[in-house]
Amino acid sequence: MTQLRRNVKLDQLICWWSIPIFYQFFGLIFGYLTKIMGPPIPGPNLTLEGITAFTLGNARHMQIGIVLLAISLGFASMGTGVIVVQMRRMSGPGPVLAYCYLACGAAAALPGCLFCGLLFAVSVFRPDRDPQIIAVLYEMGFVGFIGCLGCFATQYLVFALAIFLDRRAIFPKWLGYMTLWNLVTELIAAPVWIFRSGPYAWNGLISFYLGVLIFVVWIVCLITWLKKAIKNQPLEEFDPACTGTLLV
Amino acid sequence: MTTATTLPARHLPGDPSIWVFVLGDMVIFGCYFAAYLFDRGHDHELFLQSQQHLSQGVGAINTLILLTSSLFVALSTQAARAADLRAASGLLTLGGACGAGFVLLKSYEWYSKLSAGLTISSNAFFMHYYMMTSVHFFHVLLGLVILVILRRELQGSAPPRMQLLETGATYWHMVDFLWIIIFALVYLMR
Amino acid sequence: MTSHVRNPLTGIWLFLAISTVISWWSGSQHGANSYQASTWVTAIVVLIALVKTRFVIRNYMEVRFAPLWLQLTCDAWLLCLFGLVADGF
Numbered sequence: 001m002t003q004l005r006r007n008v009k010l011d012q013l014i015c016w017w018s019i020p021i022f023y024q025f026f027g028l029i030f031g032y033l034t035k036i037m038g039p040p041i042p043g044p045n046l047t048l049e050g051i052t053a054f055t056l057g058n059a060r061h062m063q064i065g066i067v068l069l070a071i072s073l074g075f076a077s078m079g080t081g082v083i084v085v086q087m088r089r090m091s092g093p094g095p096v097l098a099y100c101y102l103a104c105g106a107a108a109a110l111p112g113c114l115f116c117g118l119l120f121a122v123s124v125f126r127p128d129r130d131p132q133i134i135a136v137l138y139e140m141g142f143v144g145f146i147g148c149l150g151c152f153a154t155q156y157l158v159f160a161l162a163i164f165l166d167r168r169a170i171f172p173k174w175l176g177y178m179t180l181w182n183l184v185t186e187l188i189a190a191p192v193w194i195f196r197s198g199p200y201a202w203n204g205l206i207s208f209y210l211g212v213l214i215f216v217v218w219i220v221c222l223i224t225w226l227k228k229a230i231k232n233q234p235l236e237e238f239d240p241a242c243t244g245t246l247l248v
Numbered sequence: 249m250t251t252a253t254t255l256p257a258r259h260l261p262g263d264p265s266i267w268v269f270v271l272g273d274m275v276i277f278g279c280y281f282a283a284y285l286f287d288r289g290h291d292h293e294l295f296l297q298s299q300q301h302l303s304q305g306v307g308a309i310n311t312l313i314l315l316t317s318s319l320f321v322a323l324s325t326q327a328a329r330a331a332d333l334r335a336a337s338g339l340l341t342l343g344g345a346c347g348a349g350f351v352l353l354k355s356y357e358w359y360s361k362l363s364a365g366l367t368i369s370s371n372a373f374f375m376h377y378y379m380m381t382s383v384h385f386f387h388v389l390l391g392l393v394i395l396v397i398l399r400r401e402l403q404g405s406a407p408p409r410m411q412l413l414e415t416g417a418t419y420w421h422m423v424d425f426l427w428i429i430i431f432a433l434v435y436l437m438r
Numbered sequence: 439m440t441s442h443v444r445n446p447l448t449g450i451w452l453f454l455a456i457s458t459v460i461s462w463w464s465g466s467q468h469g470a471n472s473y474q475a476s477t478w479v480t481a482i483v484v485l486i487a488l489v490k491t492r493f494v495i496r497n498y499m500e501v502r503f504a505p506l507w508l509q510l511t512c513d514a515w516l517l518c519l520f521g522l523v524a525d526g527f
Contacts, residue, residue: 172265173263173265174264174265174269177266177268180269181269181272184273184276184386185276187386188383191368194368194369195369195375198375199283200375206280210279258503258504259504260504260508261499261500271515278519278522281519281522282522285522285523285525288526289525289526296475304465304466305462308458312458315451315454318451319450319498321498322497323445323448326445417498417499418499421495421499424498425490425495428490429487429491431487432461432486432487433484433487433523436464437465437479438479438480
């Protein structure tokens with residue numbers, strides 16, 4: 001029985017590990033390979049030659065990156081899953097908001113993550129593609145990638161709300177406030193569809209760099225305090241008859 | 249929980265986590281201000297000319313509105329500490345009414361600028377103007393929701409939680425002082 | 439009602455309102471056809487804004503009674519803002 005109880009959190013821990021591993025992958029894919037986020041990211045003001053040079057010049061790396069992205073993107077669901085499990089433990093509307101979080105994550109994953117990669121993959125598929133088409137795919141990719149940060153805004157809002165209304169303090173209140181910073185920066189990224197230069201363009205200091213900085217700080221805190229939440233989860237919440245089954 | 253109208257020394261108002269948010273928001277807005285000032289430094293003439301299209305009077309009235317709302321909210325907090333819940337609730341309502349006034353006046357201001365053809369993509373000045381005032385506007389809206397929550401807390405049957413009242417008030421005052429800076433940097437300075 | 443009028447917070451409000459009007463007057467055109475850049479106007483307007491902000495932070499937000507680290511952090515932020523503006527001139 002004690003043996004069973006010791007492994008009762010194993011599923012959550014495995015899922016938790018997927019988060020830092022996934023984000024390493026994410027960083028490799030978006031930063032080094034596809035250069036979609038590799039600083040400095042190319043901007044909306046690039047000439048046709050510049051866009052073609054960026055895209056085709058990076059073709060091999062992009063192709064490898066897209067293959068890895070397509071395979072690994074699904075693992076983001078594991079992280080979402082364990083966060084949902086912890087959110088379900090919260091008092092108040094926690095369980096309801098947990099499912100909202102899940103739905104938002106599912107809706108946001110395609111535009112927010114895979115879409116840009118897909119478009120670049122298509123643009124490098126033929127090296128002799130018309131530069132005008134490459135340019136359209138380039139803009140669709142970037143504007144879509146950064147502009148769709150708003151899709152995540154609701155996810156962060158429900159997460160913050162759940163934390164504030166949770167009397168069981170599964171996550172600390174300050175993490176809820178940090179999530180609100182994230183939310184604000186996601187909203188700031190919404191007008192990237194309008195600007196072709198400056199701090200609010202898709203490669204702008206505010207829309208991109210500040211947004212990424214805050215996101216990185218937030219995800220590190222989330223990963224750390226999620227582990228603590230799992231660790232501190234009392235064993236009484238698990239069904240003793242079945243390993244890992246939650247009673248909440 | 250203290251019922252005195254003055255505070256003991258070294259008291260962090262509200263839930264300590266709200267200060268994580270306030271300080272973070274101050275840094276984030278600091279970045280917006282820095283971006284604005286940077287672009288302004290590069291094209292002073294454009295910013296100077298564009299600024300003339302803004303109504304300083306409207307900006308000043310909005311500043312006075314928010315300052316007054318802050319006064320009401322601060323007085324409300326003091327009244328709540330003194331257990332005068334009726335006064336606290338009434339003052340909070342007045343503060344909220346001022347906040348609603350800000351929302352209306354700001355909406356009118358944007359409407360008149362947009363009608364004059366000055367949009368977010370008109371030039372760099374207007375990009376900053378609309379972006380900063382929009383983010384601030386979103387904060388005001390959230391603040392109004394918070395004031396409603398605080399008012400419900402005061403009117404509930406249980407004794408109100410001072411920490412919650414202080415937390416909400418802290419947020420509202422932050423919204424006020426951020427606007428003070430925006431007014432000075434965007435409407436007035438040249 | 440009179441207690442509100444005599445309350446120090448109301449006195450501070452009066453100071454904030456008056457300095458807002460002074461700031462507004464300083465920044466306005468005074469009948470000129472167009473704005474001229476002016477270091478003096480900028481200095482007055484920005485300094486007034488920073489002073490007003492400090493009053494709001496310390497008195498309305500009660501940071502006067504807060505731990506020293508918070509008071510210093512808020513003051514540091516104001517100084518940074520001042521630095522940002524001064525840097526442009």
